Amino acid sequence: MTEIEYELMPSKKKHRMIIYIALILLSLPIIIPYAWLVIGAFATDLRGVIPTGLTLSNWKFLIEPIQVPGAGVKYPDIWLVTFNTLFIAAATTILTVFLSAFGGYALSRVKFAGRGLFLALTMVLRAFPGIALLVALFYVINMFRLYGNPWSVILSKTALMLPLGLWVMKGFFDTISWEIEMAALVDGLSRIKTFFKIMLPLVRPGLAALSILAFIYGWSEYILVVVFLPTEKSWTLTMYLQRLAYQAFAGEVSVAGITRPMIIAVGLWYMIPIILFFIFAQKYLLRVAVGGVKGV
């Protein structure tokens, strides 16, 4: 027995090695840009992916607004821009999760005429890219006099996120047996309290996953910001980044004052919250992948 195992060992090891090498090779195209992003953010300049020297000066944008001599645009304070982005992302998240939780519960538990049709239609809505709705959205936003107001982006993003949110939450509520809900009613809760005390805690993984998706969705919005929020003081990080990159590479003005590592640093700054979110919420996202509530 031991002899056989001994014989098997080397080939097993070799087998593993091959798998690891294949995985590393496959991951490289993903890993390299991220590594480059981290390195570049602290480099004086880059030759390919090799930094010529290390510096913190790329991060000066955190302390004072970027000045571009002769540029038409004045760059707003990065903290204001970050706050704007955070506000849009957070509000989108809260609204989406709130509405999806209630709506998903109703779609899962309440029988009403047209439920199937409603679900099908929300799916269809999801099939459109947001940009296809841009002109129509613009009219609606204008009608409500929300042009230039961050709520224009928040409400639009929430509406576009809701189909997915409703479906995800409906799916999670579907996995909870009626008997659990009945048990809570018999134990002495009203229907509303059952929802808050029993049902919501049980779909927590769903709420968490949806929060992450909605947050990233709001955080990374660009088109709607460009269209609905024209003034610099309501810029978001995506806008900020776009302006920087555009000015540096498309040559609208002289690139004096904007270096490539600087753009990279802003890019890294933009990604930090999302990376943090992922690290904290990884386990919830994994649970969504397996689809459902554990331990029922």
Next chain:
Amino acid sequence: MVRVKLVNLSKYFGKVRAVDNVNINISHGEFIALLGPSGCGKTTTLLMIAGIYKPTKGRIYFDDKDVTDLPPKDRNVGMVFQSYALYPHMKVYDNIAFPLKIKKLPKNEIDKKVKEIANLLKIGELLDRYPRQLSGGQQQRVALARALVKEPDVLLLDEPLSNLDALLRVYMRAEIKRLQKELGITTVYVTHDQVEALSMADRIVVMNKGKIQQIGTSEEIYHKPANTFVASFIGTPPMNLIRCEFKEGEGYAIKCGGFTYKLSKELGELVKSKITSPEVYLGIRPEHIYLTKEPKEAHAKASVIVTEPLGRDLIVTADVGEDLIKIIVPPTAPIAPGQKIYLKFDERYLHVFDRKTGEAVF
């Protein structure tokens, strides 16, 4: 502890009459079993007593109080579900304490009651675990504890044993019966398993297609079935129903496929007065048939088709005229398929049913 009275209780789901005009009076501390095949409306009835379903028609009374329109939380019922329905995100302790926390009882009182009931159900050492860490039997005890801890007026059990393995089920049957008698709680027990119903309940309500077929003790249900449904639902194997015809000539008789059964004058007149047509079923339980290998007078001729040895008994399936019947004989009986046998029915246990209506004549 209350009396529970269901008056003309009905529940329709669209056009489906899940429960149709059900009337039951349950006395203080009584153990009632609702027995029937799946989809017969027994769980729906239970959920109406709990207050989860609103009856389409009829009223429900706890003692003299009409609770028909009260929500579950105002009825003080305890319920155990088939899936146990424990809250997966709470520890066993919090599961059991949950109904008391809702009632906003003081903490030390909750603690005392939870520990008391946990000890009664022998789950004291599990309080710190999550439901998913428990076996089926343990989960079931937790569910029982949660139902009992609030000292309910009525205990409702919905197929509580159906997810347990056979051995545990036999044990829990006795355990639940003991608890029920000890605590004296009025109990409604839903099951499709006749052994559970017969062995545990004071009275059994047999249901089919939303309607009550018979209410009675195990004894009555078993020996005096009200109709062919009850006769063929209760017993393993159930009562034999042989298609026969009622004949009137010189004396009364019931003519069956392979034999004719003579009736006394009194019985004959009784049958005549009750049936709607001459078509009847002769009903006899498998254990009330005697079997010989020699032809005898007043014995029905049959041939053996199959024998099933079950250890304690031997079940013989035989062909009598057009019908197959089952006979229970001692396991040592030397009987083989293909054999000719002669059957004698024990007259004390003979039943006659109207074939059209299914109702029992006697």
